[in-house]
Amino acid sequence: MKTLIKGGAMALLLLSSTALRADEEADLVINEEIEITVRTDAPEHLENLRTIYSGWVYRSDETQSLQMDDFENPGMIFVDDALETWAMADGTEGKSCADCHGDAESLVDVRGSYPKWNDEAEEVRTLAMQINGCRTEQMGAEAWKYDGGDMLNMEALISSVGRGTPVNVAIDGPAQSAWELGRELYYTRTGQLDLSCANCHEDNYGNNIRADHLSQGQINGFPTYRLKNAKLNGVQSRFRGCVRDTRAETYAVGSDEFIALELYVASRGNGLSVEGPSVRN
Amino acid sequence: MAENVKPRVRVPRDATAGEVITIKTLISHPMESGLRKDGDGNLIPRSIINRFTCDFNGQNVIDVTLEPAISTNPYFEFETVVPESGAFEFTWYDDDGSVYTDTKEIAVN
Amino acid sequence: MKLTRRHTLMLAMGSAAAAMLPLRASAAAEEAIAAFTGGAEVGTGGLTLTAPEIAENGNTVPISVDAPGAEAIMIFAAGNPTPAVATFTFGPLAASQMASTRIRLAGTQDVVAVARMADGSFVEARQEVKVTIGGCGG
Numbered sequence: 075m076k077t078l079i080k081g082g083a084m085a086l087l088l089l090s091s092t093a094l095r096a097d098e099e100a101d102l103v104i105n106e107e108i109e110i111t112v113r114t115d116a117p118e119h120l121e122n123l124r125t126i127y128s129g130w131v132y133r134s135d136e137t138q139s140l141q142m143d144d145f146e147n148p149g150m151i152f153v154d155d156a157l158e159t160w161a162m163a164d165g166t167e168g169k170s171c172a173d174c175h176g177d178a179e180s181l182v183d184v185r186g187s188y189p190k191w192n193d194e195a196e197e198v199r200t201l202a203m204q205i206n207g208c209r210t211e212q213m214g215a216e217a218w219k220y221d222g223g224d225m226l227n228m229e230a231l232i233s234s235v236g237r238g239t240p241v242n243v244a245i246d247g248p249a250q251s252a253w254e255l256g257r258e259l260y261y262t263r264t265g266q267l268d269l270s271c272a273n274c275h276e277d278n279y280g281n282n283i284r285a286d287h288l289s290q291g292q293i294n295g296f297p298t299y300r301l302k303n304a305k306l307n308g309v310q311s312r313f314r315g316c317v318r319d320t321r322a323e324t325y326a327v328g329s330d331e332f333i334a335l336e337l338y339v340a341s342r343g344n345g346l347s348v349e350g351p352s353v354r355n
Numbered sequence: 356m357a358e359n360v361k362p363r364v365r366v367p368r369d370a371t372a373g374e375v376i377t378i379k380t381l382i383s384h385p386m387e388s389g390l391r392k393d394g395d396g397n398l399i400p401r402s403i404i405n406r407f408t409c410d411f412n413g414q415n416v417i418d419v420t421l422e423p424a425i426s427t428n429p430y431f432e433f434e435t436v437v438p439e440s441g442a443f444e445f446t447w448y449d450d451d452g453s454v455y456t457d458t459k460e461i462a463v464n
Numbered sequence: 465m466k467l468t469r470r471h472t473l474m475l476a477m478g479s480a481a482a483a484m485l486p487l488r489a490s491a492a493a494e495e496a497i498a499a500f501t502g503g504a505e506v507g508t509g510g511l512t513l514t515a516p517e518i519a520e521n522g523n524t525v526p527i528s529v530d531a532p533g534a535e536a537i538m539i540f541a542a543g544n545p546t547p548a549v550a551t552f553t554f555g556p557l558a559a560s561q562m563a564s565t566r567i568r569l570a571g572t573q574d575v576v577a578v579a580r581m582a583d584g585s586f587v588e589a590r591q592e593v594k595v596t597i598g599g600c601g602g
Contacts, residue, residue, distance in 0.1 A: 134520040145365045148428050148524075151383045154361065285596030301521035304385075304427035355521050375559040388568070390545060415555030417563065424541055424549040424568045426524045432564035435557050 097138065098131045098280070102349075105144055108238045110347040117344040119245060122276055128346050129289035129298075129354055132280070137301065140353045149230060149299030149351030152223075152306050156231035159224065165215025174212065178235050185236035185348045189337040191249040198252045200336055201229055202308070202328075220328045221308040226297045230306055233297065233350030241294045241348060243340045252330075256338025259331060265322030271339075286355070291316075292343040293336070295352030302355060309336055360384050364445055366459040370437040378409065378416075379432045382447050382455060388423035404429055406448040412441035439463050486572040486592070487543025493576070496547045497588075500538045500578055506586045511537070513577040513589040519569060522595040528564040531579035531587070537561065538580075542590075543573025569595050 102110040112128040120126070130138060144150045160178055163170045175181060188201040199207065202225050206217040218225040245253045263270045274283065275291030282288065296309040310327040313335060317324035325331045365379040382404065389401025403423055409416040416435045429447075440463040447455040497506070511531040519525040529537045529552070539549040552563045561579070569575070576590040 134516060134518070136516050136526050137520045140526075145363070145379055145381070146430075148381070148430075151361060151363060151381065151428065154363070155359070301524040304523060410555075411557050414557045416557040417555060418553040419563070420551040420553075422546060422548045422550060424544055424546065426566040426568050430564075430566050432528075433552075434559040434562055436559045438557075 097135060098127075100131065100138060102128075102130055102138070102142065104142055104237060110238060110349055111240070112346065112349075114345040117341065120342055122272075123290070123342075126292065126343060126346060127279070127290055128292055128343075128349060128352075129295055130349065130352060132287045132289040133354060137353055137355070141349075147299070147351065147353055148304070149297070149306055149353060150234070152227045152299075153231045153234050153351065156227035159228065160231065165209065165213035167212065167214045169213050171208075174208075178231055181232050182236050183239060185233045185350070186239045186241050187243060189249075189333060189340060190244055191247065193248075196248075198249050198333055198337055200310075200333055201232065203333075205229070205232075221311045223306075226306040226308050229297045229308065230351040233348055236348040237350070239348050241340060241343045241346050243337060243344060245337075245341045249337060252334040253337050253341065255331070256334035256336070259335050260338055264317065265320030267320045269320040271316070290342070291339065292346060293339050294343045294346040295349040295354065297350055298352045298354045300354055306351060309339075360447075360449070360453070360455055362445060362447060362455050362457040364443070364457050364459050366443055366461055369462040369464055372438060372463050374437050375434050376437055376461075377432060377434050378443070379430070380407070380409070380445055380457075381428060381430045382407075383428050384447075384449075386421075386423065386425060386427045386429060390423070402450050404447045404449055407431060408444075408446045409433070409435070410444045410446075411435065411437070412439070416443075437461055437463060487570060489542035489574055490547065493540055493542040493547035496540055497538075497576065497578055500551075500580075501586045504584075504586055506578060506588045508587055508589065510534075510581070511577055511579045511587045511589045513575065513591055515575050515591050515593050518594040518596060522569045522571065524566045525569050525593060525595075526564065526566050527575060528562070529577045529579075529589075530560065530562040531577075531581070532561055534561040534579040534581050536580045537563070538578050539567070540576040540578070541567065541569055541573060542576055544568075544570045549575075569593055571595050 102112050104110060112130050113125060116123040116126045130141060140146050157178065160171045189198050192199045202220050205225065205228055209215040210217050260271045271291060274288055279288050279290040293309045297306045300307050310332045313332050314324045314327060361383045363381045367376050370376050384404050387399055387402040391399045393399050401423060403421060405421050407419040407421065417433050419431060421429060440461065443459045445457045514528040516525065529539065531537055536551060536553040538551040540547045541549050549567050550565060554561050572594045574590045574592050576588060578586055578588045580586055
């Protein structure tokens with residue numbers, strides 16, 4: 075069995091059949107007003123792709139329609155939770171998010187630019203790190219668990235107010251070395267199955283691996299409500315799952331490797347719209 | 356005991372007398388089926404919303420019996436007539452005895 | 465049906481659509497339906513069941529039933545551990561006898577809807593929904 079898997083399994087497992095009825099040509103407009111770019115020209119740095127697609131286009135008709143309306147979208151109930159948290163004071167300074175930021179809508183341009191370099195902290199920060207930065211440094215509050223419920227809800231809120239804005243993360247300047255590390259990780263084969271991210275998401279998007287319809291692995295829709303576990307999922311938790319699925323020792327959430335990978339994968343989606351919270355398998 | 360259970364209801368704000376409107380309801384609830392096992396291999400006991408009703412000015416629109424096969428965060432969509440102005444009452448009954456409610460007013464013009 | 469990893473892999477490699485082997489409708493399903501109908505004869509027609517041909521994920525499958533003139537509609541998942549899924553009883557203000565919801569399906573199986581009409585008769589509609597095992601994400 076082992077040799078079968080290592081050898082030609084890839085070819086056997088991948089099928090071009092459209093097992094699930096997915097309309098890859100469909101357009102996404104949310105609440106009949108927010109236009110989401112789900113396909114566009116690949117950014118310049120991405121040499122092997124000409125067009126990039128959001129994961130939304132690969133899902134079944136029913137799943138696609140769940141995201142088209144904020145009431146149908148089960149991820150939005152978590153945004154409501156976050157709105158309550160937004161207004162509540164927390165920490166030694168007695169401040170709430172609202173005290174500094176006003177309405178959550180004011181953060182419209184935030185999601186599309188993360189992960190990004192933070193000058194003061196001298197590090198690349200993901201949105202979760204920045205949220206915890208605000209909490210610990212400005213609010214005197216306790217940091218949230220990186221992929222815990224509170225954090226994911228707040229990421230969903232900040233993503234939701236940015237829907238329709240373009241993903242546009244910087245890949246040069248102080249962020250460049252992290253970006254290059256991320257790119258290297260993306261193209262490196264790992265695990266017993268000897269697979270890299272690119273093997274599935276760059277070489278075989280649109281094909282089926284068993285019954286799963288492969289996407290390009292874009293993360294513009296994170297955090298995402300997965301039908302599989304009926305809750306919000308963060309991007310680094312998904313990375314952990316992917317690496318584990320190649321039967322490799324997976325990295326920790328919040329690790330330097332995953333921060334670099336998140337920056338790189340985000341940049342592969344530069345030009346797509348911020349879409350979260352999205353609905354996926 | 357389910358935590359953080361929140362109902363969400365979508366009802367149009369107004370309608371003409373006798374108009375048919377679509378109501379959509381959602382409630383955040385894990386709907387623990389009673390079939391899952393925890394880390395130690397013990398069955399997690401069933402704990403679900405087992406009934407949902409919608410009434411308008413005292414008259415029933417729909418009465419739903421739910422079993423564990425209803426997905427997490429139960430969602431229902433149905434149609435109702437709006438004979439006059441008034442309020443829709445939505446009620447969800449939990450296995451543990453809790454009752455969650457929501458009210459939406461509608462004006463008939 | 466206990467599927468080991470080996471079995472699953474072999475099944476998947478053998479089949480084109482990689483759809484899970486269907487769960488046989490249990491006797492419990494027929495019993496549950498009989499409990500709803502009181503053993504009465506069940507006809508067809510006048511009841512529409514809308515469900516996807518292939519479910520993206522068995523955890524959340526959107527379905528819809530519509531039976532103009534029905535008093536109540538009961539939904540069964542014939543292959544689930546417990547077949548009963550939901551019963552919709554329509555009140556005097558219901559504009560139509562239509563309802564949509566999202567259900568859990570343990571595997572490929574028939575989803576059955578049975579409606580009790582106003583005259584006491586029963587009609588049924590059933591559709592097979594394929595529930596697949598994902599490759600990596602699923």
